[in-house]
Amino acid sequence: MAYLDTPLEQSGNVRVIYLEYADAIATAEVLTRVMQNISRLEEGGSNKRAGSGESTIEADEGTNSLIITADTDEMAALEAVIARLDIRRAQVLIEAIIVEMTITEGQDLGLQWLFANDNGVYGSNITTDQARRASLGQLGDALVPDDGSENIGTREVAASLATIPERRSAGVWWMNP
Incomplete structure (x- = not known):
């Protein structure tokens, strides 16, 4: 035995x-x-x-x-x-958090303006998404009179600054390899 x-x-x-x-x-x-x-x-x-x-x-x-x-x-x-x-090796644990941000509607900053003078009423909306040279040209036409003088001939000026906040959605994934 x-x-x-x-x-x-x-x-x-x-x-x-x-x-x-x-x-x-x-x-x-x-x-x-x-x-x-x-x-x-x-x-x-x-x-x-x-x-x-x-x-x-x-x-x-x-x-x-x-x-x-x-x-x-x-x-x-x-x-x-x-x-x-043949020994045990040192090991490292890696953990990560991955976040994805998506913007469904971007931030809309803009200026709405309206000028009235003897020649008529001029107005437009200038936003960060739709800034156009034509809108800026209309602003110049409304401020400068047709006779070339340096006096601004507006009777009424109306303007508002618009801020529309962003809508965001976030997705979070957890990864532990």
């Missing part, structure tokens, strides 16, 4: 390591470079082990796992490096 409760060791030099947080493809590239650097260091030294340089590291994208073929010492070193690389 005590035998059944003990974990079995993986036999041979091949081991599959499932990653929880790290990407298998990126981790395999890093570990391959680490093993190449270790092999170069051992080639320069006098304590070269038999079988070194035969290690392979493959990534399985479907299961996010690494398939490592290495001798026992290299396997232990790689497992220690993997344990340090």
Whole structure:
């Protein structure tokens, strides 16, 4: 019964390591470079082990796992490096509120005017939406008499400044990716 409760060791030099947080493809590239650097260091030294340089590291994208073929010492070193690389990454929660404003009727600022002189009555409405040169021309005709004198010959002046407030509608969407 005590035998059944003990974990079995993986036999041979091949081991599959499932990653929880790290990407298998990126981790395999890093570990391959680490093993190449270790092999170069051992080639320069006098304590070269038999079988070194035969290690392979493959990534399985479907299961996010690494398939490592290495001798026992290299396997232990790689497992220690993997344990340090396969850590939970810092995460940032992004929340946004998106507001859309639509104007159904724009603000209407305007001047309604009426002048009366000996030649007749002149009037118009000048608004921000409909400002026209003809309206301004009529204003000039009403203020300046036909004889070219500099005296303004108006008998009555009536004007009103109109302001119509805007009507707005707002839609708010909540986005939490």
